[in-house]
Amino acid sequence: xxxxxxxxxxxxxxxxxxxxxxxxxxxxxxxxxxxxxxxxxxxxxxxxxxxxxxxxxxxxxxxxxxxxxxxxxxxxxxxxxxxxxxxxxxxxxxxxxxxxxxxxxxxxxxxxxxxxxxxxxxxxxxxxxxxxxxxxxxxxxxxxxxxxxxxxxxxxxxxxxxxxxxxxxxxxxxxxxxxxxxxxxxxxxxxxxxxxxxxxxxxxxxxxxxxxxxxxxxxxxxxxxxxxxxxxxxxxxxxxxxxxxxxxxxxxxxxxxxxxxxxxxxxxxxxxxxxxxxxxxxxxxxxxxxxxxxxxxxxxxxxxxxxxxxxxxxxxxxxxxxxxxxxxxxxxxxxxxxxxxxxxxxxxxxxxxxxxxxxxxxxxxxxxxxxxxxxxxxxxxxxxxxxxxxxxxxxxxxxxxxxxxxxxxxxxxxxxxx
Numbered sequence: 001x002x003x004x005x006x007x008x009x010x011x012x013x014x015x016x017x018x019x020x021x022x023x024x025x026x027x028x029x030x031x032x033x034x035x036x037x038x039x040x041x042x043x044x045x046x047x048x049x050x051x052x053x054x055x056x057x058x059x060x061x062x063x064x065x066x067x068x069x070x071x072x073x074x075x076x077x078x079x080x081x082x083x084x085x086x087x088x089x090x091x092x093x094x095x096x097x098x099x100x101x102x103x104x105x106x107x108x109x110x111x112x113x114x115x116x117x118x119x120x121x122x123x124x125x126x127x128x129x130x131x132x133x134x135x136x137x138x139x140x141x142x143x144x145x146x147x148x149x150x151x152x153x154x155x156x157x158x159x160x161x162x163x164x165x166x167x168x169x170x171x172x173x174x175x176x177x178x179x180x181x182x183x184x185x186x187x188x189x190x191x192x193x194x195x196x197x198x199x200x201x202x203x204x205x206x207x208x209x210x211x212x213x214x215x216x217x218x219x220x221x222x223x224x225x226x227x228x229x230x231x232x233x234x235x236x237x238x239x240x241x242x243x244x245x246x247x248x249x250x251x252x253x254x255x256x257x258x259x260x261x262x263x264x265x266x267x268x269x270x271x272x273x274x275x276x277x278x279x280x281x282x283x284x285x286x287x288x289x290x291x292x293x294x295x296x297x298x299x300x301x302x303x304x305x306x307x308x309x310x311x312x313x314x315x316x317x318x319x320x321x322x323x324x325x326x327x328x329x330x331x332x333x334x335x336x337x338x339x340x341x342x343x344x345x346x347x348x349x350x351x352x353x354x355x356x357x358x359x360x361x362x363x364x365x366x367x368x369x370x371x372x373x374x375x376x377x378x379x380x381x382x383x384x385x386x387x388x389x390x391x392x393x394x395x396x397x398x399x400x401x402x403x404x405x406x407x408x409x410x411x412x413x414x415x416x417x418x
Contacts, residue, residue, distance in 0.1 A: 010134060014381030018365070022375050033398075033406050034375045038175065038252075038339065040396035045250040045308070048301045050294055054287035055254070063283040070270045071098020071258065071280065075289040079258055082292040089229055091260045097269050098285065100255040102214055102244045104278035106132055108269040109210050109240050109259070110167070114138045118166035118205075123153035125382030125390070127175040127212075141165065144384060150179040150333055151342065151390075155188035162196050166205055171212040172226070173219065173337030176382050176392035178313070180219065180337050183226050190232040197238060208265070209239045215338035217248040217302060220310045223336045237262055245288060247339065250305065250396070256280040256288050312395040312403070313341050319407040328414045341393040343376060348389065350417040358417075361387055371413035374406060 015036060022032055046052075070076070076093040083089045099105045106128070114120060116137040122129035123143040133140050141161045145151045152174060162168065170189070172181040181189075190209075197206050209228055216225040228235040244257030257280070259266065273279070291297070313335035320332045320343065331344035347364045351357050352371070358364050361378055368374045376391035384390070 006135070011131065015377055018375065018377065018381070021369070025369065030373065032369070032373050032375055033402060033409075035393045035395065035398065036375050036377045038247075038394050038396065040250040040252060040339075042250070044399065045305065045396060047249055047251045047254065048291065048297065050297045050301075051245075051249060051251070051254075051287060051291045054290045055284055058283035058286040061286075063286045065282055067098070067279050067282045067285050069274045069279070070266075071096065072282070072285045072289065075256075075285045075292075076258075078289040078292040079260075083260065085295065087227065087230060089227070089260070092263075094263045095260060095266055097259045097261075097266045097273065098280050099257050099259075099273060100278045100280045101246055101252075101257040102212065102242045103257075104273065104276065105242050105257055105259045105269070106210065106212070107135070107276075107278075108272045109208075109242070109265075110136045110138075111272050112265055112268040113205075113208050114166050119161075119164055120167045120169065121158065121161050121165045122169040123151075123157075125151060125176050125379040125384040125388075125392075126169070126171060127382060129169045130383045138166070142383065147331075147333060147342075147344075147390070150336070151177040152179055152181055152185070153189075154185055155192055158189060159192055162192055162207060165196075165207050167208050167210060168193065169210045169212070170228075171214075173213075173215040175212075175215065175338065176340055176377065176379065177333070177342045178215075178335055178338040178340035179333060179342065180223055181226055183224075183231065186226050186228065187231045190228045190235050193228075193238060194232060194234055206238055209235070210242065211239050212242040214242060214244055215247050216243070218306060218309060218339065219337040220306065220313070220335060225337070240265060249301065254284050256284050309339055309395065310335070312398050312400060313339075315400065315403050316341055316393065316395065316398075316407070319403065323407065323411055323414070326411070328411065329417075330410070330414070339394055339396050341395065343391045343393045344389050345376075345391060345414075346389040347414065347417060348387070353416045361389060364389070365391075368410075368413070372406075372409045374410055374413075 076096040110132045114136040118138045120133045120138045121141040123145050143153050143157050228239045240261035245251045317332050323330045329346040333342040365378050379388040379390040380386045
């Protein structure tokens with residue numbers, strides 16, 4: 001069947017493919033501990049009760065018609081106040097765009113800024129930058145990161161690639177790694193962007209930064225979130241934020257996200273959004289406009305919510321470190337943020353008791369699923385090298401009582417390898 005060039009060349013999601021395999025094994029009766037999806041089990045992580053009640057009230061009040069194309073004014077006002085209170089960022093309502101989560105906003109950023117052949121700079125592993133760059137037929141400028149920088153790109157790595165680029169895509173806390181930019185490194189990256197833009201003439205495109213901070217509420221211990229505009233005020237002219245309630249309030253299915261950015265860019269994103277219609281539902285917008293003004297309720301929710309996530313991340317991390325001390329081929333990066341743990345299973349070249357050699361990382365992934373009942377997402381699903389031994393482990397569906405079982409099963413699967 002002859003279809004468009006885009007449809008013919010678009011790469012399918014490795015995560016969706018792995019999810020299909022997991023569902024089939026579960027259908028056949030296997031007990032799988034599924035840590036692939038960046039989502040939450042509502043029984044473990046419900047949305048805030050105040051938000052739930054406000055959504056129900058909004059539907060009962062008849063808020064079921066179209067919202068404004070740029071998002072309802074009351075919600076944009078509430079977001080402006082919320083962002084100022086939490087991050088001391090000042091944005092007017094014409095610098096804010098609402099959509100049904102982060103994805104349509106990311107899509108409209110790419111569509112508003114990037115033309116065919118434009119340079120888009122992004123690090124891997126990272127979430128979906130490769131696919132969005134493909135949508136716009138832009139040039140992929142890929143920086144592969146490693147554990148020595150906690151899989152975060154550095155100013156030194158980015159510097160040779162920013163000349164002439166149109167978009168730099170950054171994410172912190174990072175999906176899939178759960179790691180963050182420190183203040184000095186992000187400041188240095190901002191300085192590179194500002195210097196590059198100073199060298200461009202009035203008729204040239206500027207270099208914009210898409211800064212995905214979807215997980216910025218979820219930092220742990222001494223880790224602090226930093227953003228480009230707080231570090232360098234001049235970056236406000238070149239930064240488009242991606243944010244939402246999806247992760248901050250375990251509300252992935254409620255579908256309300258927002259962008260903050262320069263008004264001319266936001267206006268063009270809005271115009272694109274009018275054609276794809278990916279608006280957040282009216283009732284959810286009305287409810288969130290109310291909830292974001294309830295600071296004590298928000299703080300109470302986040303305190304308990306973050307504690308539960310951090311306990312899971314640290315418990316698994318500590319267990320993996322014990323397996324490492326036993327000499328098993330595992331490692332992990334100490335959790336910093338988000339709902340993800342970066343895990344290493346370095347078993348390529350080893351042989352199973354059934355005399356099967358694990359000749360690729362894909363073999364290792366399948367082995368973990370079959371022998372340990374453990375489903376993780378390999379970093380090659382996020383654009384990293386196919387030989388990368390690193391994985392994303394998402395704990396949004398993890399029951400604390402299952403953690404010792406998971407670690408025991410992993411130990412029993414890895415110990416016989418030779």
